[in-house]
Amino acid sequence: MTEIDNYNKTCSIFNLEDGALTFARNDKYLKIVLNETDKDIFLLLPYNIDMELVSHLPKNIKYMILTERDSIEYVWTFIHNRIHENTEPAPVIYGENCNIHPTALIGIHGNTYAISPDRHRIHLKEIGGIVIGDNVDVEAYSIVHRSCFGNTEIGNDAKVCVMCNIGHNTKVGERTYIAPGAKLGGGTQIGSDCFLWQNIVTHSQVKICDKVMIGNASYVHKDITKSGIYVGSPAKYIKPFDERVLKGEIQW
Numbered sequence: 340m341t342e343i344d345n346y347n348k349t350c351s352i353f354n355l356e357d358g359a360l361t362f363a364r365n366d367k368y369l370k371i372v373l374n375e376t377d378k379d380i381f382l383l384l385p386y387n388i389d390m391e392l393v394s395h396l397p398k399n400i401k402y403m404i405l406t407e408r409d410s411i412e413y414v415w416t417f418i419h420n421r422i423h424e425n426t427e428p429a430p431v432i433y434g435e436n437c438n439i440h441p442t443a444l445i446g447i448h449g450n451t452y453a454i455s456p457d458r459h460r461i462h463l464k465e466i467g468g469i470v471i472g473d474n475v476d477v478e479a480y481s482i483v484h485r486s487c488f489g490n491t492e493i494g495n496d497a498k499v500c501v502m503c504n505i506g507h508n509t510k511v512g513e514r515t516y517i518a519p520g521a522k523l524g525g526g527t528q529i530g531s532d533c534f535l536w537q538n539i540v541t542h543s544q545v546k547i548c549d550k551v552m553i554g555n556a557s558y559v560h561k562d563i564t565k566s567g568i569y570v571g572s573p574a575k576y577i578k579p580f581d582e583r584v585l586k587g588e589i590q591w
């Protein structure tokens with residue numbers, strides 16, 4: 340029995356929980372842990388991690404450094420799937436007056452896979468749920484993915500048009516409008532009163548603040564922290580957000 344066998348809980352690196360086992364894919368992710376060192380966690384680390392960073396880990400954070408032969412995603416996914424073999428996923432919760440088209444798929448599994456030593460892909464078991472607020476529409480052929488941990492969330496009065504993909508752990512703010520074909524990568528966080536026009540794509544984990552409009556077919560690859568209109572690939576600021584659009588006084 341190894342020390343890892345004592346753990347019956349896993350957590351995300353973005354939401355550390357006492358007594359849980361997680362992993363830092365590389366130095367960038369280890370720095371996230373170093374910013375929040377009060378939690379008692381067990382950390383799997385890859386063979387090529389910066390040992391200078393590791394030396395700053397406090398005593399309450401236990402860790403194991405894997406060998407060059409180990410895929411860190413695979414080792415962690417294997418342990419996570421074993422711990423949660425019998426865990427039921429959290430439910431899908433709907434608010435009032437939602438309009439979910441019969442062809443929309445709410446709560447299907449995400450697309451997170453790890454590669455096993457014999458080069459098969461193993462699916463990461465999702466145990467999270469979905470929370471949909473009041474007056475939300477999800478139109479035909481759109482997909483809202485279940486999260487691994489926590490919830491994928493769509494805020495009150497948000498509208499998701501046809502053929503959109505809402506990735507796992509995404510948060511969509513209140514009154515945000517998502518036009519046909521938009522693809523939101525896993526963990527994307529969209530503020531309130533945003534307009535994401537047709538076929539936009541967000542990189543996973545990107546954060547977009549309130550009152551942002553993204554032009555057709557744009558690609559958002561890093562956080563947007565200032566309200567405004569952004570276009571292109573990568574999306575760049577072109578002008579201020581026009582508040583009149585919120586009252587329907589102007590249309591695009």
Ligand SMILES: CC(C)(COP(=O)(O)OP(=O)(O)OC[C@H]1O[C@@H](n2cnc3c(N)ncnc32)[C@H](O)[C@@H]1OP(=O)(O)O)[C@@H](O)C(=O)NCCC(=O)NCCS
Nearest residue numbers: 518519536537552553554555556557568569570571577591
């Ligand atoms: C984002 C948007 C609202 C900007 O419209 P706008 O304020 O009228 O801006 P403009 O058309 O004056 O364009 C300003 C500049 O950005 C560029 N631009 C506009 N939209 C762009 C886009 N999606 N991608 C790349 N560049 C874009 C223009 O070429 C122009 O560049 P220039 O100044 O070098 O000529 C508009 O491009 C858009 O995407 N509208 C979506 C409308 C829509 O599809 N509605 C139906 C949804 S179901």
